[in-house]
Amino acid sequence: MIDAGPNTLLERGAELEGLASQLSGARAARGSVALLEAPAGHGKTSLLRVLRAEAADNGLRVLAATGAPLERDFAFGIVRQLFDAELHGADAARREHLFAGAAALAEPVFATVPAADQQDPAHSTLYGLYWLAVNLAAEQPLLLVIDDAHWADAPSLRFLDALARRVEDLPVLLAIGARPAEPGAEQELLDGLATAPATRLHRPGALSEAAVRALVSAKLDAEPGFIAACFETTRGNPLLLTELLKSAPFAGRADEAEAVRTTVPGTVARTVTARIRRLSDHALAVARAIAVLGDATSLERVAALSGLTPAEAASELDQLAQADLIDPADARFTHPMVREVVEADLGAQRARLHREAARRLHADGALDGVVATHLLAAEPANDPWASEILARAGRRALAEGAPDVALTLLSRCSPATPESLVALGLARFRLGEDPLPPLDEALAGDVSPDLAADAAAIAAAALVLASEPRRAAARLRAAIPRAPEARRGELEDQLVEALSYRDDDAEEYLATVERHRDSDRPTLLCHLAHARAMAGAPRSEVLPAWRRAFADTRVFARLGVERFAALWAIEALLAVEAADEAKEAIRAMTDLTDRAGSRSSAGAAAWLEARWERRFGHLRRAEDLARHGLDLGRGAHVPETAIGTTLGGILLDRGDLPGARDALAAIPEPGPTASIFGLWATRARLQLEEGDPEAALTSLERQESADAARRWLIGLREDSHALRVRILLALGRADEAEAFARTEIDRAQAREAAGAEAVLHLALGDAQRAVDAAQRAPLPLVRATALAELGFALRRDGRRADARPPLREARDLAHRCGAVALEARVHEELVVAGARPQRLAFSGVDALTAQERRVAELAVRGLRNREIAEALFVSLKTVEVHLGRAYTKLGIKGRSQLADALA
Ligand SMILES: Nc1ncnc2c1ncn2[C@@H]1O[C@H](COP(=O)(O)OP(=O)(O)OP(=O)(O)O)[C@@H](O)[C@H]1O
Ligand SMILES: [Mg+2]
Known part of the structure; x- marks a missing residue:
């Protein structure tokens, strides 16, 4: 158990024991979170103080931070407090070590100069901070103490939450003190922390009468009646009790009970006010300056704000310390409640003092974010200087991934400038709110062409996400002619993306892509390669187009991790059955997205890998990857549609009909993207395999009309051409099936797609031709199926000996690509064909x-x-x-x- 030392805390045995065991757990790399949750004055700070001393004695590095009401609007304020001192003390080599690997993503938070805007900063900053903590903990076990977390800023709380969810295998104890249900607290985030699996909740309660007696008796020779009054009126709250005893020179007699009862109901506020009243005006001014400055106190600033010389201010500080209002060690209030009382008492001076503090801090070179917290505390005023600082701080918060803080700052810019309005639009976009009102307000004013381009880009991105690609396209079309020359390309790229979503926009989409066929812009080249491949261009034409788009694999970085043009180019490679090139491109993409630390692009990469594995690799790996991608993209309409469809197809390939049905049923209400991802074709295949060819034909025709509008001739979606042949045969329309298949076989041959050709032969039931074609294609499942069908046919003809070799090869291939159902069927046929097949061991x-x-x-x-x-x-x-x-x-x-x- 932890020994609380000379200032013994009463009745905290259980809490101290629990904290001690968490501390030793952390030393053994079994990290956890200690959340101390209790009303004001129950001793959270006192417990944390004991914990810190104990941790330092046991060889842990202790980093601490304290929340304050003002700093809630300073993005990552708590994080900075925690790590700043450690990072400043670090020499270049150690700094490099601490920011090694993904931790580098967090470096901008600690820079004095803001970073340029990045993609998806919210996720990558948190991720980087997590790794910074890991790197620090690798040097020495770590205790992170965050007191008064009910005043912590939201971005920091999100970091604490991310850390809490991964702390279990780290030598880290995260100790957090917070009041429950404090007004204005980020309650949802705090509740999240409370429910993290690694969190242990401690709730120090009120003291018993015996403890109150002990505390009172330590100071006074008190009579039972006096003690009873103390217990009754403080209800065992240690803070109220301490303050009560400080408030008046009690002797401890029973006849003072009435005085006790009238003192306490006014709580600490009155006792503190009374103590302050006893001070001089100067002391009061100094207390107010400290309350206003918060974390940023220095003697000079306190003096300036209270209108005194530094020497005078110093002597007033002594007075305050003697009255037990200020802790002389660091010129902070002895308890946050003291500050609250002084702050509440500022009245009309509040705004003036905060504005003055803002000017001083700015003159002293403080960060815009810190200055801005004071501007927020001052009344809104029409002040261009303040507006400028708020706008800068807001843009930095945006770049650091704190759009919520940015929103607060930017909403307060008065006068609002076009810059602040566009940044406000971006903040709202990042928060999933409608960015159009501030963007339109900016555009209505006198706005530079560059800003107008920014506004159009943000508005279009928001409209696409809101499934309104048509309005997105309209805005971009209007913005492009007015944009500066250098920005036009980027907006055109975005237009191409907006147009790519709707079947109805296919004409314009294709025309735009074609118009730019000589461009060297990666987005356009990616779309161009795709359009060519889907229109039936042979591999020999598609590969050079792809090579141009990917000439430099940094193309992915330039495309931006959240923009998915590269996916189109990779799909072009799948279409022309270029297995090796597709693998290479996917690897280049995953390498980059891994480094960018973005969840949605990691989801997209997993999806592509799943599609690669389905066609060229192993079905179970494909299934696992698709499920992983689906987890990463959960909650977003487009990934759920795209990956859900792929998963359904994979399960059909594996012969898992119920699984496929579930996967497709889990896809949300289909939006305009359903046809690009082939949802209708996959549904058609499920319906056919469930024995309903009529329904299958209806679904397939829906896919086909969308494909036709896009001039996709090759039927890549679930091999939709072969699917049509099978459906027609199932409906007894053999002549039609035959004629259609012949045309498509010719086309597949012309474009050198042996896999597509084999699948068509298979659909017609021509196993020998299917095998011949499949041998030229890198698609193991197609080859396995073709060989199996050939074996079945030979066996049916009674040619059992001839049937065995293709069946054996089919079984090995089916096994190698994870086609479980096919493997089982071939196995049975082999038995019938008189072979004695060995069961393949499932290992390796x-x-x-x-x-x-x-x-x-x-x-x-x-x-x-x-x-x-x-x-x-x-x-x-x-x-x-x-x-x-x-x-x-x-x-x-x-x-x-x-x-x-x-x-
Ligand atoms: N268990 C205890 N036994 C004796 N004194 C205590 C105990 N707990 C707290 N105190 C005293 O009560 C006062 C308030 O405690 P503390 O500041 O730790 O409360 P807190 O929970 O952090 O409050 P807040 O929510 O306002 O920050 C301190 O003076 C402290 O010494
Ligand atoms: Mg406290």
Whole structure:
């Protein structure tokens, strides 16, 4: 148990014991969160003080921060308090170490000069801060103390939440003090922390009468009647009791009970006010200056704000310390309630003092964010200087990933400028709110062409997300002619994206892409490669277009991690069956998105990998990747549609009809993107396999008309041309099926797509031709299916011996690509054909799940566990678990054998 030392805390045995065990857990890398939640004065700060001393004695590094009402509007204020001192003290080498790896994403938070705006900063900053904590904890176990978290800023609380959810395998104890249900607190975030699995809640209660007696008796020779009055009126609140005893020179007699009762109901406020009243005017002025300055106190500033010389201010500080209002060590109030009382008593001077503080702090070179908190506390005034600072602080908060703080700051810019309005629009966009009102207000004024371009870009992005691509396109069309030359390309790129969503816009989309066919802008080149491939261009034409788009793999960085043009180019590669090039492109993309730390682009990358595995690799890996991607994209309409459709198709390939039905049913109400992702075709295939060819034809025709509007001739969606052949045959329309198939086979041959050709032969039931074509294509599932059908046909003809070789090959291939249902069927046929097939053991590389395989592959590429964890958005522990399982399945002892085992 922790010894509370000379200033013993009464009745806190359970809390101290619990904290002690969490502390020793943290030292053994079993981190946790201690949340001390209790009303004002119950001793949270006192417990944290004991914990800090104990941790320091036990070799932990202690970093601490305290919330304050004013600083709630300073993005990452708490985070800065926590880490700033440690980072400033660090030399260049240590700093580099602390910001190594993904931690670099957090560096802008600690820079004095704001970073340029980044994509999806919210996620990457939190991610970087998490890794900064990991790096610090790797040097020495860590105690992070955040007191008065009910006043903490929201971005910092989000970081604490992210850390809390991954703290369990770190040598870190996160100790947080907060009042429950404090007005203005970020209650949702605090509640989130309280419910994190690693959180242990401590609720120090009121003191018993015996404890009150002990506390009173330590000061006074008190009579029972006096003690009873103290207990009754303070209800065992230690703070009220302490303040009560300070408030008047009580002797402890029973006849003072009445005086006790009338003192306390006014709570601390009155006792503090009374003590302050006894002070001189100068002392009061100094107390007010300290209350206003908050965290930023210095003797000079206090003196200036209270209108005294530094020497005078210093002597008033002594007075305040003697009255036990100020802690002489750091010129802070002894208790936050003292500050609250002084602050509440500022009255009409409040605004003036905060504005004055803002000017001083600005003159002293304070960060805009700090100055801005004072401007917010001052009354709104029409002040261009203040507006400018608020706007700068708001833009920085935006760049750091704190759009909520930015919104507060930017809404207060008065006069609002076009700059502040456009930034306000961006903040609202990032928060998922409608950005159009401030953007339109900016555009109505005297706005520079550059800002107008910014406004158009933000408005269009918001409209696309809101499933209003048509309005997005209209705005972009209007903005492009007015934009500065240098910005036009970017807006045109965005227009192409907006147009790509709606089947009805297909004409204009294609015309725009074609018009720019000689451009070297990556977005356009990606769309161009796609349009060509889908219109049936042969591989020999599509590959050069792709190479131009990807000439420099930094194209992904330029495209921006949240903009998905690269996906179109990669799909073009899937369409022309260029397995190796597609793999290369996907790898380049995942490398970059991993580093950017963006969840949505990691989801998109997993989706593409799933599609690659489905066509060229292994179905179970495809399924795992699709499910992983779906997890990352959960809650967003477009990813749920795209990845849900892919998952449904994969499950159909695996022969899992109920699974496919569920996956498709889980897709939200289909929006305008359903046809791009092939939802109708996948539904058609499910309906056919469920024995309802009529319904299948209706669904397929919906897909086909969308494809036709886009001039997609090749039927890539669920092999929709082969699907039509199968449906027509099931409906007894054999002649039509035959004629349609012949045309499409010719077209597949012309575009050198042997896989597509094989699938069409298969649909017609021509197994021999299907095998011939499939041997030329890198699609193992198609090849397995073709060989199986050939084997079945030979066996039906009674040619059992001839049937065996293709069946054997089919079974091996089906096994290798994870087509479980096909493998089982072929196995049965082999038995019928008189072979005695061995059951294939399910171990080795094929037994690895997609995540296990990814972890293992990254390990082979030389990444350390923590780098793997960073890349895959998982904890270190998860990486260790996956690796351990992979070793077992592969039958190896460790990392050094991995490369051979995977080869
Ligand atoms: N268990 C205890 N035994 C004796 N004294 C206590 C105890 N708990 C708190 N005190 C005293 O009560 C006063 C208030 O405690 P403290 O400042 O720790 O409260 P708090 O919970 O942090 O309040 P707030 O929510 O206002 O920050 C301090 O003077 C402290 O010494
Ligand atoms: Mg406290």
